[in-house]
Amino acid sequence: MSSMVARVSTGAFALELLRSHSLTNLARQEIEQKIMSGELPPGAKLNENTLAAQLGVSRGPVREALRALEQTGLVRVEKNRGVFVRQIPIEEADEIYELRAALEQMVGSKLARTITRGQLKELHALIGQMDQAVARGDLDAYHSLNLRFHGALVEFAGNRKLAETYRRLVNELNLFRKNTLAQDHLPTSVREHRNIADAIESGKVEIAGALLYEHVMASRERMRIAHAALGKASGPARPAGERSAGR
Amino acid sequence: MSSMVARVSTGAFALELLRSHSLTNLARQEIEQKIMSGELPPGAKLNENTLAAQLGVSRGPVREALRALEQTGLVRVEKNRGVFVRQIPIEEADEIYELRAALEQMVGSKLARTITRGQLKELHALIGQMDQAVARGDLDAYHSLNLRFHGALVEFAGNRKLAETYRRLVNELNLFRKNTLAQDHLPTSVREHRNIADAIESGKVEIAGALLYEHVMASRERMRIAHAALGKASGPARPAGERSAGR
DNA sequence: CATCTGTAGATTGTCAACAATATACAGAAA
DNA sequence: TTTCTGTATATTGTTGACAATCTACAGATG
CATH class of the missing domain: 1.20.120.530 (GntR ligand-binding domain-like)
Known part of the structure; x- marks a missing residue:
């Protein structure tokens, strides 16, 4: 009985994970973490190919994540030039x-x-x-x-x-x-x-x-x-x- | 002389437009406008294909725009289900x-x-x-x-x-x-x-x-x-x- | 030497196709 | 009838390829 409860519970947990964890969200969390930890310091350039390779996904989800991060104020996007970790003046x-x-x-x-x-x-x-x-x-x-x-x-x-x-x-x-x-x-x-x-x-x-x-x-x-x-x-x-x- | 100034000025203006107006930004502005004007009422579903067709672009820029709009609180994204104009309780x-x-x-x-x-x-x-x-x-x-x-x-x-x-x-x-x-x-x-x-x-x-x-x-x-x-x-x-x- | 110009390579912007998932509906079973 | 099940369709998630743009650098020009 208790094992069944556990199974159901972990099942629901896994389901909840799958519900929100699109690759875009994964990329967003991961990049945000890299910025917050200082691994990507202010001013650093975020290379889409590099990030995609590191996360094992294609550039699509990475780009979507970067557009979301732009709205949160963590990165700045310059058209045709790239995305940079923001430097707050x-x-x-x-x-x-x-x-x-x-x-x-x-x-x-x-x-x-x-x-x-x-x-x-x-x-x-x-x-x-x-x-x-x-x-x-x-x-x-x-x-x-x-x-x-x-x-x-x-x-x-x-x-x-x-x-x-x-x-x-x-x-x-x-x-x-x-x-x-x-x-x-x-x-x-x-x-x-x-x-x-x-x-x-x-x-x-x-x-x-x-x-x-x-x-x-x-x-x-x-x-x-x-x-x-x-x-x-x-x-x-x-x-x-x-x-x-x-x- | 004055015509040259005008030409330069409009040239700089056009350049400035091109600088920020990626298709993603265009899509974001356009969708935001549709929401704010009420053309897309709260609860409405945003179909990626439809939007892309209306704007004459592919789904990529539309998806990036939607991810940005999600962060501004205008839309809600449900994985595998779609994007909806938010209904504020x-x-x-x-x-x-x-x-x-x-x-x-x-x-x-x-x-x-x-x-x-x-x-x-x-x-x-x-x-x-x-x-x-x-x-x-x-x-x-x-x-x-x-x-x-x-x-x-x-x-x-x-x-x-x-x-x-x-x-x-x-x-x-x-x-x-x-x-x-x-x-x-x-x-x-x-x-x-x-x-x-x-x-x-x-x-x-x-x-x-x-x-x-x-x-x-x-x-x-x-x-x-x-x-x-x-x-x-x-x-x-x-x-x-x-x-x-x-x- | 300094500056300009043009080319090669790298990076971003965009697209179209494919895979995974959800939805709608017809037919079966109670 | 109501409910369930399976299938066809539509939609989203993801990818890889191609086009447009920028960057770096070598050679030309003054």
């Missing part, structure tokens, strides 16, 4: 931060009204782990936890459209981060997270929203500073396969 | 309105600080036209002016990412509106627009943001009421080519 990163701040303000206000004990527990757990990561000086772990913290907030807000929009923006910011290697100032960031969680917990609608807004905008400020510092040091080295942006 | 429209309210709040606050006299003039001109449309009882004209008013606000805010996000959300809301045929209560809406413009003009940052937030949320309320009323009357008639949404 500082001005655009600025805009994205500002937009993201507005979204998180909404999230803070909403959560101050609706958050549950279980959700609060998750937030505090993440903050605790961040403390440890800071103590260890583990930047990567902190960055990952930071993403999870904000991601959890957005998720808890219970608005899927908001979550999807937020995800898209964060993806683009991630691209920018790879460009500049900018890093936050951690201890400050952790303290702000605690204040945010506290404001949400005590139901302070306006404060929670304002704190999240300010947190994101402060993060933008730190990004700007790090960017300016690195910009002077390394100069505008441009990856191969990239043409002048002047157009 | 009321719950999703709710979410979009809430998100849009947050964005417009940001717009209001920003504009209260940055708006120029010329921009204010444009806004007042639009409001004046709305008055006339209401006096004539011209619903279509009013709706169009309403879109332009909010579009102008968003544009004036000077954040391209915000503008792009906003455009996407409004497109989806437009899809929902076609579903329900819901209409705003005009006189109330006009008064709110005037209050918003005044708050922006007098530089009241918080008030302008709050008014725009409330305006959008009130608009959502009116939408809900109209939707509920129509829902009872007409029943859930489902367009042809559509399968049960239960999955």
Whole structure:
């Protein structure tokens, strides 16, 4: 009996996989992963033949995937020239931060009204782990936890459209981060997270929203500073396969 | 001499056209237009062969365009079944309105600080036209002016990412509106627009943001009421080519 | 030497054919 | 009649080939 349940369950699972896993979707996920992991850095050219060969498919699905990724802001398509991983200019990163701040303000206000004990527990757990990561000086772990913290907030807000929009923006910011290697100032960031969680917990609608807004905008400020510092040091080295942006 | 300038100028124009106008882009624009105009109503099935024939191209570019449109939220792709114009359920429209309210709040606050006299003039001109449309009882004209008013606000805010996000959300809301045929209560809406413009003009940052937030949320309320009323009357008639949404 | 021109190779854009899947419908069985 | 089953048809998924365009580079020209 239990084996039958298992069989049915895996069968349904496999069916679900087949339902959405066209080669186009496979290619999209795979290419997105390559970009997010940094294997394909900003400015890199995406060769259709190479990608198709790597995935073991023809160019059709790859091209469809690339057109989809263009809409998500991860790549840029130049007719007859090719597809490139987008390089987010500082001005655009600025805009994205500002937009993201507005979204998180909404999230803070909403959560101050609706958050549950279980959700609060998750937030505090993440903050605790961040403390440890800071103590260890583990930047990567902190960055990952930071993403999870904000991601959890957005998720808890219970608005899927908001979550999807937020995800898209964060993806683009991630691209920018790879460009500049900018890093936050951690201890400050952790303290702000605690204040945010506290404001949400005590139901302070306006404060929670304002704190999240300010947190994101402060993060933008730190990004700007790090960017300016690195910009002077390394100069505008441009990856191969990239043409002048002047157009 | 002037004819040469003209020739060069039109030449550059034609070149610019050719640069972006791959058949894929052409197909995307054309299909999007068909959806927005209502020629392809929500729930309608998009046949690849038919579209390709109408546009005089092969299925390849059409498929790429459809994959792009999927990411913008205008269509839904079901593997091996086809592509359908999305039907936005009321719950999703709710979410979009809430998100849009947050964005417009940001717009209001920003504009209260940055708006120029010329921009204010444009806004007042639009409001004046709305008055006339209401006096004539011209619903279509009013709706169009309403879109332009909010579009102008968003544009004036000077954040391209915000503008792009906003455009996407409004497109989806437009899809929902076609579903329900819901209409705003005009006189109330006009008064709110005037209050918003005044708050922006007098530089009241918080008030302008709050008014725009409330305006959008009130608009959502009116939408809900109209939707509920129509829902009872007409029943859930489902367009042809559509399968049960239960999955 | 610098710049231009033309050609060879690589890459993208587009198409048409084939394979895999879903849909519609006729006929059988209860 | 209703329901099931099998088959014909239509539609989507995928591929490989060809055309159009761009890039790199060698040789010509000043």
